[in-house]
Amino acid sequence: MLLSLSNVTKSYETPEGPVEVLKGVDLLVSEGQSVALTGESGSGKSTLLHLASGLDRPESGVILVNGRDLTGLDEAGRALYRKNEVGLIFQQFNLIPSLNVEANIAFHAKLAGRHDVAWQSELVAQLGLGQLLNRYPEQLSGGQQQRVAIARTLAARPALVLADEPTGNLDEATGDAVLDLMLSLSRNAGSALLLVTHSMRLADKLDRKVLLRGGKIAA
Ligand SMILES: Nc1ncnc2c1ncn2[C@@H]1O[C@H](COP(=O)(O)OP(=O)(O)O)[C@@H](O)[C@H]1O
Ligand SMILES: [Mg+2]
Secondary structure, eight states: OOEEEEEEEEEEETEEEEEEEEEEEEEEOTOOOOEEEEOTTSSHHHHHHHHHHTTOOOSSEEEEEEEEEHHHHHHHHHHHHHHHHHHEEEETTOTTTSSSSSHHHHHHHHTTTTEEEEEHHHHHHHTOOOGGGGGGGSSOOOOHHHHHHHHHHTHHHHHHHEEEEETTTTHHHHHHHHHHHHHHHHHHHHHHEEEEEHHHHHHTEEEEEEETTTTTTTT
């Protein structure tokens, strides 16, 4: 098993008191598998992705990646995990403003020691980024930034890609096309994919879909 969450809980402190968002989540993702994580707004999908990415820690429960317990790692260990094993595509894209598109795409792959010129060229071609390589993130539309973020993540061939509504601010036709591409490219890269979406239509394209409801995986 690539990713395994067992009985994971997470609450947040709010002015109204603690809010229990995840109440015992169990979820398995195997190598190379694509899983759609669905659920109503506020159900805790982004929270779950943050925990699986090592950006945040659960209160209790176990998160294993390749058999290693993420919750037992310190901040440096979790940073290494993000560098080497996991790729994140969040809604804010997190492109590096001072680097052009080409350097943004190469950045993580180089950091992880897995920069592959041929694979990067294929990603650039497939995602239609060839004309944009010398631009800076601020010179791109939202949809273009999104495609750069996808290329940047897949360039490093992470074992696991965590994507939070990556096509959420694209129109339906463009979103579908980008998701199809993302699926085929992540299969090419051998990456497993845990993708948050509230579109059942998009979720149906993945190997499996799960529903987060009432703080647990309902189906
Ligand atoms: N940093 C935070 N502090 C307090 N509450 C938060 C924080 N992040 C998320 N929440 C709350 O946790 C719940 C789940 O949020 P989130 O994981 O973003 O849901 P989703 O991604 O499914 O829309 C929401 O009620 C949200 O208001
Ligand atoms: Mg969210």
